[in-house]
Amino acid sequence: MSENRSRYDVIIVGAGVAGASLANLLSKKDLKILLIDSKPWHRLGDKPCGDAIGKHHFEETGIRPPSGEELDGYVKGILLYSPSEEVVLRLEGEGFEINRVMFTQRLVKEAIDRGVEFFEETNVSEPIIEKDHVVGVRANRKGQRLELRAEIVVDASGNSRSVIRRLPKDWPITEDIDPRDTNVAYREIRELNRDIEEPEFIRIYVNNKIAPGGYWWDFPKSRYSNVTNVGLGIQGGRGYGHPRDYLYKYVLSREQYRNSRILEAGGALVPTRRPLITMAWNGVIAIGDAAFTVNPVHGGGKGSAMLSALAASEAIKKAFETGDFSAKGLWLINKLYLKLYGIKQASLDIFRIFLQKLSDDDIEYGIRKRIMRESDLYETSSTGVIKRSIFEKLERVLAGLGRPSLLIKLAQVASYMDKIRGLYEEYPESPEMLKEWRERLERLYSEFYDVLR
Numbered sequence: 001m002s003e004n005r006s007r008y009d010v011i012i013v014g015a016g017v018a019g020a021s022l023a024n025l026l027s028k029k030d031l032k033i034l035l036i037d038s039k040p041w042h043r044l045g046d047k048p049c050g051d052a053i054g055k056h057h058f059e060e061t062g063i064r065p066p067s068g069e070e071l072d073g074y075v076k077g078i079l080l081y082s083p084s085e086e087v088v089l090r091l092e093g094e095g096f097e098i099n100r101v102m103f104t105q106r107l108v109k110e111a112i113d114r115g116v117e118f119f120e121e122t123n124v125s126e127p128i129i130e131k132d133h134v135v136g137v138r139a140n141r142k143g144q145r146l147e148l149r150a151e152i153v154v155d156a157s158g159n160s161r162s163v164i165r166r167l168p169k170d171w172p173i174t175e176d177i178d179p180r181d182t183n184v185a186y187r188e189i190r191e192l193n194r195d196i197e198e199p200e201f202i203r204i205y206v207n208n209k210i211a212p213g214g215y216w217w218d219f220p221k222s223r224y225s226n227v228t229n230v231g232l233g234i235q236g237g238r239g240y241g242h243p244r245d246y247l248y249k250y251v252l253s254r255e256q257y258r259n260s261r262i263l264e265a266g267g268a269l270v271p272t273r274r275p276l277i278t279m280a281w282n283g284v285i286a287i288g289d290a291a292f293t294v295n296p297v298h299g300g301g302k303g304s305a306m307l308s309a310l311a312a313s314e315a316i317k318k319a320f321e322t323g324d325f326s327a328k329g330l331w332l333i334n335k336l337y338l339k340l341y342g343i344k345q346a347s348l349d350i351f352r353i354f355l356q357k358l359s360d361d362d363i364e365y366g367i368r369k370r371i372m373r374e375s376d377l378y379e380t381s382s383t384g385v386i387k388r389s390i391f392e393k394l395e396r397v398l399a400g401l402g403r404p405s406l407l408i409k410l411a412q413v414a415s416y417m418d419k420i421r422g423l424y425e426e427y428p429e430s431p432e433m434l435k436e437w438r439e440r441l442e443r444l445y446s447e448f449y450d451v452l453r
Ligand SMILES: Cc1cc2nc3c(=O)[nH]c(=O)nc-3n(C[C@H](O)[C@H](O)[C@H](O)COP(=O)(O)OP(=O)(O)OC[C@H]3O[C@@H](n4cnc5c(N)ncnc54)[C@H](O)[C@@H]3O)c2cc1C
Pocket: 013, 014, 015, 016, 017, 018, 019, 036, 037, 038, 039, 044, 045, 047, 048, 049, 050, 051, 052, 053, 122, 123, 124, 125, 156, 157, 158, 159, 160, 161, 162, 185, 186, 187, 231, 266, 267, 268, 269, 270, 287, 288, 289, 290, 294, 299, 300, 301, 302, 303, 305
């Protein structure tokens, strides 16, 4: 095998939605950029997903929303089913069922047109570290060994975390994930033998027997009259088994899927927790799933991956202005991402931990009594704050109805959501203060787990 050496300003490892968005956003700047993916071009963006994404993420990032062939359907809202499926909340909100392959390929194609180099079928094997800084990566490209050097390496390799996983363990960016903070998700895209009613509404079903610690979904692709993305996510680390088995046993056995045809099938792990403790260290940045940027409550990660790419592009731009590629020089990504999404994400992580403790009975009760109305749910999920007025209503509804523990618990959860927001608002201004802040964060989580016990 021969070894080939090249030098870049920025190397982005992974051309999923995170890496492709970053390449697209950065290509507008005057930088020498290399984007790498282990997949061949025709499979770029082909990652198991529910394919749903809110319209607002495109407004927030300035990335052009999907249209034409990139659009599998327009979404007008969500139907949220209670465990008995007798009560349905109707949440209005615009979004898309995206053709993730066409969309990702468009982002990469535009970047290439603006000068980004792209290596397909190239597997990054490890980072190159010199004097406590990442200075490049080693990769294999069709039998050829490459040594690729750059001022900044971006790990956008999703769950494989191919770069940051191999860094020295005392670098905080290597922070690992507790399996209980993940969801194991599996989905099939199916062609049904009937037309779908209200195809512009995606469906979410909460039921702990069918999807313990998660939910199952049916997201119609309204571009076609009878194609849907049906899947299921369950909490990891609890020994529940494979989501595919649950999907087949409890969902695909239903009349509505009889004689349907599988168009695509596959699953993957979803990190459903607060963001990585730091998204930057010396010469390296992590974005997307590699940096745990997924919404902990609903498991949607495409929009927030795009937001993390936006934060990364600003931090990289600044680092090239100052010439400082150390953790300190790249620190801006943390501050920006937290502002754009991370603070809300952390507070929703508290809510997620609470939700995973609830029984079907509690959830049924909460939905039936409209403890959280459609508008409250919308507000909580888009801001990470539970409104005080919900507690006033709760007190009226729950008083004397034998559910005081639920009220007390929810009040405590809301106060911890506030505390976590407060703590993240005090996220350190520079890396030297991270250790102390991290201890405060860990203390707060451990206190919260004690309260929920
Ligand atoms: C079943 C399921 C359903 C989901 N549903 C939704 C949904 O409806 N809406 C939503 O918003 N999110 C959903 N998500 C989450 C969403 O898919 C992810 O958050 C998002 O795709 C993450 O994008 P990413 O770019 O960070 O990672 P990825 O999409 O995983 O991209 C990583 C890329 O890196 C490449 N790569 C990895 N290792 C290497 C290496 N060593 N060398 C070179 N290249 C490498 C891979 O080939 C891949 O292309 C779902 C996830 C699952 C599993």
